[in-house]
Amino acid sequence: SQTIHQWPATLVQPVGSPLSLECTVEGTSNPNLYWYRQAAGRGLQLLFYSVGIGQISSEVPQNLSASRPQDRQFILSSKKLLLSDSGFYLCAWGLGYNQPQHFGDGTRLSIL
Amino acid sequence: AQRVTQPEKLLSVFKGAPVELKCNYSYSGSPELFWYVQYSRQRLQLLLRHISRESIKGFTADLNKGETSFHLKKPFAQEEDSAMYYCALSDYGGATNKLIFGTGTLLAVQP
Numbered sequence: 001s002q003t004i005h006q007w008p009a010t011l012v013q014p015v016g017s018p019l020s021l022e023c024t025v026e027g028t029s030n031p032n033l034y035w036y037r038q039a040a041g042r043g044l045q046l047l048f049y050s051v052g053i054g055q056i057s058s059e060v061p062q063n064l065s066a067s068r069p070q071d072r073q074f075i076l077s078s079k080k081l082l083l084s085d086s087g088f089y090l091c092a093w094g095l096g097y098n099q100p101q102h103f104g105d106g107t108r109l110s111i112l
Numbered sequence: 113a114q115r116v117t118q119p120e121k122l123l124s125v126f127k128g129a130p131v132e133l134k135c136n137y138s139y140s141g142s143p144e145l146f147w148y149v150q151y152s153r154q155r156l157q158l159l160l161r162h163i164s165r166e167s168i169k170g171f172t173a174d175l176n177k178g179e180t181s182f183h184l185k186k187p188f189a190q191e192e193d194s195a196m197y198y199c200a201l202s203d204y205g206g207a208t209n210k211l212i213f214g215t216g217t218l219l220a221v222q223p
Contacts, residue, residue: 043213043215044200103156
């Protein structure tokens with residue numbers, strides 16, 4: 001069966017520090033991968049999605065970037081974190097058209 | 113613009129009472145809608161999708177294109193239904209579907 005792993009579960013970082021959140025999927029090939037963020041009091045917002053290795057689409061301009069170095073690995077990064085980057089980050093996978101997405105446990109990121 | 117609106121942040125009902133979680137959408141094409149649920153200390157998971165036209169855990173949702181709504185209903189709420197519920201719209205583009213989420217409704221079922 002398919003599983004998705006996301007880590008770390010929580011992270012506290014100072015402003016200006018770098019960020020790397022990792023997500024891996026098992027049990028499926030060539031999934032679509034997604035990064036969402038939930039800011040306080042707001043719904044989940046799609047940040048990035050990827051349909052294949054090295055293919056990244058950004059939905060909103062921001063201080064973050066994403067990479068997909070392997071088929072089932074999706075990384076969310078930043079070179080210098082801002083206070084506004086605080087939030088709850090969710091990774092998800094899906095098989096494309098007409099298929100639901102499946103979510104990881106999420107990472108709660110606090111910027112000090 | 114594509115949008116999902118969940119007007120209630122919190123819905124509190126007593127056990128055994130009917131539940132209706134409201135969801136309205138704005139979408140230019142033919143919509144594909146989902147309800148996701150997040151129970152305490154669990155990950156976000158799919159509850160149901162409109163094309164399946166099924167009942168999951170006693171919940172149903174009917175797509176009303178005239179009213180652009182996809183309300184989630186259950187005739188008799190149970191305490192274990194207490195959770196955060198998100199309505200989501202699938203925005204298809206090429207090989208992928210991007211989910212547009214509402215802000216969520218916290219359902220609290222009182223004993």
